[in-house]
Amino acid sequence: MSQRSKSIAVIIVAAGKGERAQAHGAAAPKQYQALRGVPVLARTVNAFLAVPEITKIVTVIHSDHRAQYAALRLEDARLLPAVEGGATRQASVLAGLQALAPLRPDIVLIHDAARPFVDPGVIGGVIAGLEGNDGALPVSPVVDTIKRSADGRQVARTEDRSQLFAAQTPQGFRFAQILSAHLRAANQPRNFTDDAEIAEWAGLRVAMVPGQAGNFKITHAEDFVRAERMLQGDRLMExxxxxxxxxxxxxxxxxxxxxxxxxxxxxxxxxxxxxDVALHALTDAILGAIGEGDIGVHFPPSDMQWKDAASTLFLKHAGELVAARGGRIVNCDVTIVAEAPRIAAHAPAMCAVIAETLGISARRVGVKATTNEKLGFVGREEGIVAMASASVEVPRVD
Incomplete structure (x- = not known):
């Protein structure tokens, strides 16, 4: 039987008080605070409702939050009544598992309510990761250098970050196995930080699948700022x-x-x-991206004020038009086709000039060159060709 034909339930853990994020200026716990008009918990539930393979969803809430949960007005046949959680995340997950037990789903995905940006790709990756494994969780490689310290003041050693991964949710398991593991773990004095750790402790085989940077957990007040920016980019920019x-x-x-x-x-x-064919081509690429015609419209060759002008003036004008629209230049790429002179040694300087003219990082600029293999007018050294592309981010228009 394939994973797609199995019953897949979801537990969304929303029983915390969210006190660390309440500096955001709202009295409500973080899972009930709004992001561009939609509460965090509603966004999270809807992310799973958007996946047709999901058969049941149960949300675990705090006993004091029933009115706030009801105010979300979440309606779908796959949504089960919310259940009350416990004093710890571990206890809350167990409450969700026990609520699902009568339904006996094949698979359960356990997800933090404060990760509202999980997408179908991550969810599908976790489900697929259960093929041949007892559990699966999305992870992202640790990119910072990690120091270990016993007292928090002095470095004891540096960890090998190539073996370190940051865990995300949802974490998926075969239902019967994770329920059994949680029941056993409930009697342990140990504090388990996530469900994958309980699975590991119980001897289950847990696979890692790719996570996503956007699947972050809203924990502190500044995380709301990050979330708002993400949504602003999604909705208002293109x-x-x-x-x-x-x-x-x-x-x-x-x-x-x-x-x-x-x-x-x-x-x-x-x-x-x-x-300067390279800057002319790039200027046209930027103008084209914002629908502003071509370089000849803005700087007609019949106008003598542009005779012998530096083409950086034309490029700067195109960049200013992007900025005037509230946009930004994401990246530029230029290809120069010439038999001579040799271009490669000058490419870094060209990147620097373009970046300075446009007011962007040189890391957003690419310049490369090739020959025409002695073919055509370029091959006969009668002329030089340049091609360019530019991506710009501007306010969305309908």
Whole structure:
């Protein structure tokens, strides 16, 4: 039998008082505080209701929160009546498991109510991870260097972070096995921090599957700020991509301007301005991403004020148009096609010029070059071509 044909129940643990996050300015526990008008707990429940394979959901709440839970007005045939939790998370999970016991689901997913941004991909990954395993949980690699200290003041040693992973929820298990493990653990003096630890203690085989950075737990007041920003980006901003292309003929000279960098050469690029094909293509890409025409619309070659102008002026103007719309440039990528001069050694300088002109990090800029393998007008060194793409984030419009 495949995982998809099995009954899959969910326990959402919402029995905490959420006191650490109440500095957010609300009297309500964190799971009942609103994120852009929707309470955290409602967002979490709806995330699981969006997965058709889920058959039943039980929410474990604090005994003092029945009125607040009822005010959420959550309605779905798969939602069971909420049950009251215990003094600890472990006790609350056991209460949820016992509420599900009469239904005898094949699989149970146990999730923190304060992780409202869990998505179907993570949920599906946990379910798939149960193939051949007793349990599965989403994790993310630890990226910070971890120090161990016995007294919190002096470093004892540095841990090998390549073997460390941060646990997330939902954590999935075969129902009968995790219920048995929880019943046994209830009699232990040990404080188990999550359900995977109980499973490990009980000798169950627990697999790790990829988690997501956005699946974070709202714990402190500043986490609400992060959550609001995530939702603002999802609802109010959109990413657009533009593509630019330019070509200029080569003529006798002593240097070419490419990417805002003067490169000594036996030729120059012909054009009304400095004929910097790389910056012209990138300017067109940015203008295209925001629907502002092309470089000729803003800087017509018939206008003599732009004769011999530095193309950084054109690029800066395009960046300013993005900023004027309340947007930002996410990244730029430029490809220069030329037989000569050699470009690679100058690419870092080009990235720096582009980044400074646009007011972004050089890590958001890519410049690369290739030849045309001696083919066509580029191969005959009659001209240079540049292609560019730019992604910008701007306020969403309908």
């Amino acid at each position: 990413t657009r991509t533009g593509i630019g292309y330019d070509v200029h003929q080569l003529a006798p000279g002593d240097a070419v301007w490419l990417g805002g960098v003067r490169i000594p050469h036996h030729s120059r690029l012909q054009g009304h301005s400095d004929a």
